[in-house]
Amino acid sequence: MKVNSLSWVIGGAQGSGVDSAANIFSRACAVGGLHVFGKREYYSNIKGEHSYFTVRVGERRIRSPVDEINVLVSFDAETVFRHFDEVTPKGAIIYDSDASATKLNEVPTIDDYAAARIQSTLEKAGLELTVQGALEYARKQGVTLYPLPYFELLEDFAKKMGDPSLSKLARMTNVMALAASMALLEFDSEILAKGIKHIFHVKPRVGELNVKAASHIYEYAKEKFVRDGFDYRLTTKLPEPGIIAVQGSQASALGKMVAGCRFQTYYPITPASDDSEFLESNEILELYDSGKKGSTVVVQTEDEIAAITMAIGGALTGARSATATSGPGFSLMAEAMGWAGINEVPVVVSLYQRAGPSTGLPTRHEQGDLQFAIHAGHGEFPRIVLASGDIEESFYDTVKAFNFAEKYQLPVIHMLDKAIANSITTCPVYDPARVRIERGANVTKITDAEKGAAGNYLRFRLSDNPISPRIPIGTEGAIFWNTGDEHTEEGHITEDPEVRTKMVEKRMNKLEVALKEIPDEDKALMYGDRGAEIAIIAWGSTKGVVLDAMQKLEEEDGIKCKFIQLRLLNPFPTDLVKSMIGNAKVVDIEMNYTSQLGALIREHTGIEPSYFVVKYNGRPMSLGEVYNAVKRISSGKAPRRQVLRNGT
Numbered sequence: 212m213k214v215n216s217l218s219w220v221i222g223g224a225q226g227s228g229v230d231s232a233a234n235i236f237s238r239a240c241a242v243g244g245l246h247v248f249g250k251r252e253y254y255s256n257i258k259g260e261h262s263y264f265t266v267r268v269g270e271r272r273i274r275s276p277v278d279e280i281n282v283l284v285s286f287d288a289e290t291v292f293r294h295f296d297e298v299t300p301k302g303a304i305i306y307d308s309d310a311s312a313t314k315l316n317e318v319p320t321i322d323d324y325a326a327a328r329i330q331s332t333l334e335k336a337g338l339e340l341t342v343q344g345a346l347e348y349a350r351k352q353g354v355t356l357y358p359l360p361y362f363e364l365l366e367d368f369a370k371k372m373g374d375p376s377l378s379k380l381a382r383m384t385n386v387m388a389l390a391a392s393m394a395l396l397e398f399d400s401e402i403l404a405k406g407i408k409h410i411f412h413v414k415p416r417v418g419e420l421n422v423k424a425a426s427h428i429y430e431y432a433k434e435k436f437v438r439d440g441f442d443y444r445l446t447t448k449l450p451e452p453g454i455i456a457v458q459g460s461q462a463s464a465l466g467k468m469v470a471g472c473r474f475q476t477y478y479p480i481t482p483a484s485d486d487s488e489f490l491e492s493n494e495i496l497e498l499y500d501s502g503k504k505g506s507t508v509v510v511q512t513e514d515e516i517a518a519i520t521m522a523i524g525g526a527l528t529g530a531r532s533a534t535a536t537s538g539p540g541f542s543l544m545a546e547a548m549g550w551a552g553i554n555e556v557p558v559v560v561s562l563y564q565r566a567g568p569s570t571g572l573p574t575r576h577e578q579g580d581l582q583f584a585i586h587a588g589h590g591e592f593p594r595i596v597l598a599s600g601d602i603e604e605s606f607y608d609t610v611k612a613f614n615f616a617e618k619y620q621l622p623v624i625h626m627l628d629k630a631i632a633n634s635i636t637t638c639p640v641y642d643p644a645r646v647r648i649e650r651g652a653n654v655t656k657i658t659d660a661e662k663g664a665a666g667n668y669l670r671f672r673l674s675d676n677p678i679s680p681r682i683p684i685g686t687e688g689a690i691f692w693n694t695g696d697e698h699t700e701e702g703h704i705t706e707d708p709e710v711r712t713k714m715v716e717k718r719m720n721k722l723e724v725a726l727k728e729i730p731d732e733d734k735a736l737m738y739g740d741r742g743a744e745i746a747i748i749a750w751g752s753t754k755g756v757v758l759d760a761m762q763k764l765e766e767e768d769g770i771k772c773k774f775i776q777l778r779l780l781n782p783f784p785t786d787l788v789k790s791m792i793g794n795a796k797v798v799d800i801e802m803n804y805t806s807q808l809g810a811l812i813r814e815h816t817g818i819e820p821s822y823f824v825v826k827y828n829g830r831p832m833s834l835g836e837v838y839n840a841v842k843r844i845s846s847g848k849a850p851r852r853q854v855l856r857n858g859t
Contacts, residue, residue: 466609
């Protein structure tokens with residue numbers, strides 16, 4: 212079947228290899244010349260709860276998830292129960308034949324709400340509350356079922372390899388299930404082997420064993436699986452030049468390497484930790500003689516307060532410094548952010564949003580921290596807030612975040628989120644020619660003209676330019692003071708009202724300079740028909756689903772929209788946004804309850820959004836949800852506020 216994209220989902224208990232299988236699938240498809248977009252959904256425990264990974268594959272770029280499943284690959288009962296009614300007609304379910312008799316009440320990790328939904332669906336269809344009942348429901352919807360006797364196949368493989376211990380490696384069922392689905396899709400087995408070897412490249416012996424296991428199951432599935440009613444195929448081709456597959460948690464970390472980040476701190480927190488751990492694995496500067504070389508010191512601190520203050524200390528020495536955190540950790544950083552603000556310290560905070568408040572949904576997606584990022588900390592001090600819309604942008608924006616921090620000598624909050632961090636996509640290879648390093652007014656030696664009457668360095672010099680040259684602490688002859696109090700040009704504590712007024716204005720005027728100097732493409736981007744009557748406004752990771760929905764609306768319904776992606780959220784680019792909106796009716800789409808971007812637009816432009824499309828259940832917006840919401844708006848039959856609710 213020739214389709215624009217295929218939706219492939221693999222699920223199992225957390226810790227059973229779901230992620231590895233999905234990453235192999237994604238990597239193999241990319242090597243096979245196909246575009247991929249994948250998202251990972253998982254619970255906040257370490258092992259046991261249900262985890263699943265959705266990957267869309269197609270011949271053109273894909274930027275968003277869908278609700279429908281074309282191929283469901285499971286190796287436990289819970290995956291079948293959770294997803295059986297999401298598989299499309301002419302789709303397929305690969306399942307563990309030994310789990311068919313499992314009853315719904317025998318799966319303790321299915322919560323009462325999910326169990327009630329599943330029970331209602333099966334009882335209405337007159338089916339028993341077992342895996343077999345769920346499979347029968349799917350079969351009646353036109354889904355083809357493919358049983359796999361995992362335990363028996365493991366034993367057969369162990370005998371073939373002459374190693375009985377292999378029969379106990381239940382974790383290998385992830386690769387077995389993957390291989391069976393690839394055989395069903397008639398995917399090139401040699402390219403699949405390349406994908407397996409890539410994922411296990413640090414463990415070549417394990418990789419080779421998994422390649423052999425995959426080959427064994429691939430041949431079994433080719434022989435046993437009948438394609439009656441199932442007609443999907445994944446046909447490989449030569450990869451497009453300059454296209455790579457990248458995981459979201461790697462993109463910003465790679466940007467930090469290129470930007471020249473020399474010091475990163477963190478306290479472990481989902482979903483931000485992967486950023487620091489990738490740096491630790493690939494670019495860490497070893498403090499002891501181990502034969503390894505790198506350029507970044509990465510420190511895991513005792514808490515988030517230590518993380519931000521150590522990063523500030525690193526920046527004071529002249530090293531490009533950053534910390535990475537999520538909502539609860541960022542809350543603890545607010546006071547130190549103010550210290551960086553009053554001392555004009557260029558520090559970068561990578562803020563990976565998740566669903567709050569408090570612990571909230573630690574492993575789920577939301578965009579609830581926008582207003583907090585703009586206003587965090589007591590008192591008034593300047594900060595730049597920059598939001599990336601996808602994995603590709605997050606790489607380049609990371610470099611820009613460091614540039615902005617040093618040019619304007621202030622904290623920069625780089626807004627990312629769980630949807631970006633826990634996704635994988637194909638995108639153009641990062642282009643070094645697009646990267647510029649700008650360190651701003653940074654000096655290493657001082658002259659007498661830069662000293663005050665007492666011979667000390669005027670670090671906070673008052674002049675027509677609010678950005679006074681900074682110098683690394685410890686520089687010979689450069690004596691100045693840093694304090695959390697208001698200060699003089701040298702940094703001495705003062706409560707003089709005239710000095711106070713001038714220092715506040717000095718700091719805050721940096722935002723006016725930044726707004727003039729930052730290019731428009733870093734403030735906001737517009738896609739689609741400039742003259743369209745509907746202007747969708749969104750920020751962050753909703754970019755991909757909005758673009759895909761716009762494309763679908765135009766191709767299938769002839770509905771044209773324009774999309775304004777807000778990137779610079781503080782200082783707010785009022786004039787640019789007003790010119791982009793024009794006379795169109797504004798549709799605000801975002802992942803929070805209060806429509807925080809809509810409030811920001813109203814505050815700065817005076818324009819009230821006509822419609823709001825929001826979601827806050829922890830699952831990202833799907834293509835179908837946004838497509839249907841905007842289509843209803845276009846028809847004039849939509850309520851002013853639509854709440855999207857899909858997700859498993």
